[in-house]
Amino acid sequence: MxxxxxxxxxxxxxxxxxxxxxxxxxxxxxxxxxxxxxxxxxxxxxxxxxxxxxxxxxxxxxxxxxxxxxxxxxxxxxxxxxxxxxxxxxxxxxxxxxxxxxxxxxxxxxxxxxxxxxxxxxxxxxxxxxxxxxxxxxxxxxxxxxxxxxxxxxxxxxxxxxxxxxxxxxxxxxxxxxxxxxxxxxxxxxxxxxxxINRDLYAVIGGVTFRDKVVNSLLLGLYTPEGQLMYIGHAGTGQLTVTDWTGLTERVKPLELGTIPFNAKPPLLRETTWIRPQLVVKVAFLEWTPGGTMRHPSIESIVEHISPEECTTEQLK
CATH class of the missing domain: 3.30.470.30 (DNA ligase/mRNA capping enzyme)
Structure with a gap:
């Protein structure tokens, strides 16, 4: 059977x-x-x-x-x-x-x-x-x-x-x-x-920044019930190794976009490359700021077992 x-x-x-x-x-x-x-x-x-x-x-x-x-x-x-x-x-x-x-x-x-x-x-x-x-x-x-x-x-x-x-x-x-x-x-x-115990969630990557041609920071978002991608903060620290960042750099190249995937333009720290929201990470953070972004986010891993469509605000309930 x-x-x-x-x-x-x-x-x-x-x-x-x-x-x-x-x-x-x-x-x-x-x-x-x-x-x-x-x-x-x-x-x-x-x-x-x-x-x-x-x-x-x-x-x-x-x-x-x-x-x-x-x-x-x-x-x-x-x-x-x-x-x-x-x-x-x-x-x-x-x-x-x-x-x-x-x-x-x-x-x-x-x-x-x-x-x-x-x-x-x-x-x-x-x-x-x-x-x-x-x-x-x-x-x-x-x-x-x-x-x-x-x-x-x-x-x-x-x-x-x-x-x-x-x-x-x-x-x-x-x-x-x-x-x-x-x-x-x-x-x-x-x-x-x-x-x-800890605050963590699965978030989709909507943009990246580079240092010496290697991705070094991720702009992250969650989908609202209306299907819009809401910006929740950027993260560049955590568990990812040099090899992980290098591999991620190769994965984002074919995903580059000319438009912002988020429903509102995030505050930018440096030049940002927007990408199609197809890659998912697990991120831990301390708390939410009054502005609705993560405080002290830390990337735990790039994940394959969660789809971008599952990265929703439902995780916050």
Missing amino acids: ELQPIVPFEPVRTEHIPDGPEWIAQVKWDGVRMLAYCSQEQVRLVNRRLNDRTLQYPELLQPSVYCSASSFILDGELVAFDGGKPSFHEIMKRDSLRKQQSIRQAVSRIPVVYMVFDVLMAEDRWVTALPLAQRQDLLQDIIKPEQPLVQIVQSFPDGTALFRAVSEQGLEGVVLKRTDSPYLIDGKDKRWQKRK
Whole structure:
């Protein structure tokens, strides 16, 4: 039976952590959302945009190593670490690879862990209608414990305490879930909620500046509900390496525009090259300024698993 990729269930953003016996809390791992589809010992890995990433993570292609079910659909986050902490920049290095030799080298150079938090199907039986508590029990039954590659995300009864703990450790945040919730394919509602510690978002690049013919700063925007690209600030610092900036320089050349893509002209620090808004970055920042731009933005990575159309002001809710 060939398993068709689905759009995963998404949590809504919250500033208030719900409590009560019907809620559990989990660490929000800073990685790439990935569903693993296994049928007849063949595994496919597909991200939330329904892009196939099977070749990028060959260590997950032997399902019997980590799962006792002969067929399954797992939902989780692929995570890479740097200095003992999840690093979005490191996982993007793996996710962006396309050449077989580079992928083989990266398996040992940038190891990943698949942090699994849900199961949608097992042994050809769909379980999305079951309450989360039962799906969690099923995960415990099918994921093999004595291997490091695939780990079950631990659940905690006290969301406030977990949020305090992950804040102290500098992690991304927590996800709160009702134990009676079914899994909503291509759904998003308050039965799953996320509380993030740091302010970050996905933004589209609408312009760049250069230094010595290499891109050194990005003008970033989000789409409004009306479809207009709203300027939210520029960023030139963060996790990008010299190689990243050089590669970005080559990618923007064919995207150059003669007109401003933003709905209003941004304040310019130096000569700016406008580009078609097709490239996406993840950016962290301290807070919003009164003028509606990011204060102290820092680029975490160039991303491929988010489309420009998803870079909307909905992220701010």
